[in-house]
Amino acid sequence: MDPMQRMEELVEELGKYNYHYYTLDEPLVSDKEYDALYDELVRLETETGMVLPDSPTQRVGGELLSGFTPHRHLVPLWSLDKAQNEEQLLNWNNRVVKLTSDYNAKNPDNPLPPLSYAVELKFDGLTLNLTYTDGKLVQASTRGNGVVGEGILAQVKTIKSVPLTIPFRDGTIEVQGEGIMNLSVLEAYNKQAAEPLKNARNAAAGALRNLDPKTTAKRKLSAYFYNVGYAENITFRDHREMMNFLRTNKFKVNPFISYFDDFSEVAAQLQQIQEQRSSLDYLIDGAVVKITDMRTREVLGYTDKFPRWAVAYKFEAEETTTVLESVSWNVGRTGKITPLARVEPVELAGVTVQNCTLNNVGDIERKNLKFALGTRVFIRRSNDVIPEILGKVPDEEEGEEIVYPENCPACGFPLQQRGAHLFCDNRFGCRPQIVGRITHFASRDAMDIETFSDKTAGQLYDELTLREPADLYSLEFDSLLKLERFGEKKARNLLDAIEASKSRDLASFLFALGIPNTGKSTTKLLADHFGSLEAVMAASVEELTALPDIGGIVAESIVSFFADPFNQASIHKMLERGVQAKAPEQAEPVRTDSYFSGKTVVLTGTLHQLTRDEAAERLEALGAKVTGSVSKKTDLVIAGEKAGSKLTKAKDLGVEVIEDEDEFIRLLGD
Template identity: 80%
Template structure:
């Protein structure tokens, strides 16, 4: 075959695979198959000395650039007016409605439709403006001042979700979007980076404005697109039509794009987005509300700075800076030593932040925090998760040193380094470990010992020398009743609760033991598979990795935990004291002929007739697979009251939904 013809075939095939993988999230081939074709293309290019304009080999980044070339946009890139609260949003909408009504009064023969709204996520990255001529990407630039930006074509070509060619080949268009770095990609990058990146926004902006495109390529950026700013031979009647054009031309459009005819419904969606944004794998700092009808946009026009037909609703900041005052080293129930940062109090995402997490000593080094005490640092908070320190504001070592301990801060025992973390191995003599293990053992999802609390664990440790969970079952009434804040009633209640806890099933007991790297789902699966405590204890790594969702690390954690003589002795003591740890009832045979059989189902929103867990259990009994996130593999979404982004994504993807709870119950109960 002619080498040029083969290169054309390979470029077309690889670009198709890239589009399905990076834009549609629907891989068509394995990485290995892709690599074979890619390597063949590289060899042909090296032999022939030719590279086709849309070859995927261009995405690795080329030579170092000397500087940025100014690019004048074919159409201005406008800023957006901002609303900080619902009252300001309603004021914006009132102005829109008034302008529409005024126009219709003056032009009754061609009235504008009642306003309808599109809601898009407001990405926290770097604005991109891409120019395509006759279907080929010929320029890419930053926003700049809205009229002139910086040419960054070589950098943008490294983003694999940016199409190098598009099906639309009729003239010139400019498409706007946002270059971002996914949070999972940022975390992976920082694991090995010599200079860790402080946050995803700066990482994306720094990569795209870097004169070395190879640096851009290393950051594995992503992009979403949301507007056609200029087109000389095509027009759109609505926002929906424009988005369809973008999708049809292989641009990645974010699935969280929703449409509303009613303004109040749009407001509810904004509240849902703000509440659920911490679950996204990229940063957003708000949402954008747009009028969908293009003729209405034209009539409403622009102020000196903003379009009147769009507004940005800004969320409360999730990132800010504050001063790092001190670092404490805390001991967990597994003996792991974790640093906790004390910072100067600062308002962030609606709360006052005083404590921030630092994962381990290595994290301190990677984030250039070794000499950061007394200096200003970046912090980030997501919903109720404890805020995290991202890095120092400056790169100088201008603060006091954070000293990493070599002995346990609680008991003085020498610390051991295992993997990325420090551990105290003094299991029988380190109070924080003991108290945490006992509290976990007694917790609701474990042995569910009623009336038990962290204070109770501390008191029993200090005054009755309770050193392990087995000691709980040796407690006597005469010992308890003498304790401070313990009367006859409290003593009897605790003893009754301890006696009831002996009947907990094997899954609860395994979870209560606190096996490292395992949660409720894993311990339940172990209980259902082995149905006997001693079989779990004697399982091998080779056996365990064959089980669902058990990888090598989890398998090794389970085996090492049960190999510990301390663990074995504690379990045997509890069994001798009456703890039964019985196998669960045999699972019922899943139905294969129900409405839900074989379907992947997502539950979202609030159900009133049964709990979410009950609904999931009943669905699984009927042969369904219940998952948390909506994807193209989802078959059905059950939407209760106040269902938000998951329902919106399902509708966007054309996934079947049930939004009537009575109908859902009827389907559950039908034979």
């Protein structure tokens, strides 16, 4: 037999055995039989010098990587809103019921189906986003900020429950899941390890973000998959259909998934999962409740941060007691002084806890901890993540006093108490504040200056007297070369990244300024509404409070910030040095006289003359409504190359179809 043909047979056969063993937990052959076939494949690969891309020999990990490559997800990976008790869960469902009822009242001819729910486990590992094109795994990444993650394809290939190829070959899909380390695997690993791992969560996350894929392979990770975030040429009617698609395509889907038509049954299921939690061979920190119908999901949509059609039900945090040993005080970029408690090390939910946040002096008073040093206190990992001190154990003797600082621990400036917080008002001479502001200004969601870090900000402060973000735009190449660990390449890369940041849009610039009491959604609202930096800076409290979601406190913060001469001077300095801070150009008014005006249009397949997003924007500007699924209400389908089931459905329903891309482009231009 031809060696290549035999290698193809072995890859297919070993792939089948891996799938049955690692995904279905149904081994078809003994380890001895599997090893004989695997050894034969290794021998043939050595003799021919060729390795097939989906060969199981690629799962052992390759060479050490130099770094992670950013990966932009095809669609955003959303966070989930949280419910921490049944009342909050019921409030979420009441909102869903109201929104669907309102929609049905307005659309009596095409109402949404009765609500039904899916309940899944919420795994405690690292989110994975896998990209398959024409059936082959071409990329894997972390969640990152939900828009851009880190490419970890080499690491993910070591997970044997992740299929390297899938039966679905009709275009590109992105599949989300969770990389985990089973507790039994962790236990076995620690018996042999020179440095035992503390917990399965960190073990999985650390392995997947390790630049050496061989280290990842040694952890023997697994993965469960629960969502198709992006898919070409296929749609799903409901969640159950999506899960069946994942199973059919060799993905490992957790068996603990239930469906309910009656919401009252959801709470009982959550209680049952919580009772079974300790018997599972992996960590979970709650369960996820989702609306099953995809059309209902589309109607409910999203907030700035969360889908309205799903909620994470967080289980009650675990608690224990330990001794409060000391309290230190940290200075943030706004001058706020935050106490950090040092406790006697204690194991909690698989993690050794040594530090706990105390929030502020008001928190210390409220929890009766003023005289608690040296005493035993309750601690909890809030939502199984953030350690916090709940209070002193009853009947404990009074301990030593937690002394509140009178002067800033960083610069010695007298502190002021405002509300429950202590503040250092020395914003021009307090190193942590200045370094924090510069770091925030350069962060990914702000001016996105690549390669910049808190360490870099501190070095520039100490050695080049950088004192405000505007100073970044006057850095010189020769000055950077004098810094420790700054070679020509690093210096040039930093200057190029700073130059590129000058073109960031207005919303990013406003967020970068660090206006008190404002976040990304508020700064985007300001940019969209006012359209220019000058207009935002001139806005009055009355104009601001007229906007949705901006109250009096936020409005006062914005007005006060831009009235500050120091802030004004800093902004003008940046503008003089080339920062643009412009809002995206306003779209043209929506046309009402085009071929597409008033039509419901579906895009499917691959277009070559413009992207899918560009096509959708052009259509919407011409008065079309662009949707993702074909139905009787669809007026037109634009079918590019490799159009699949949507095209077939359109023809079955007699919907108008444009399959000639040149004709589509011509109509867009008319």
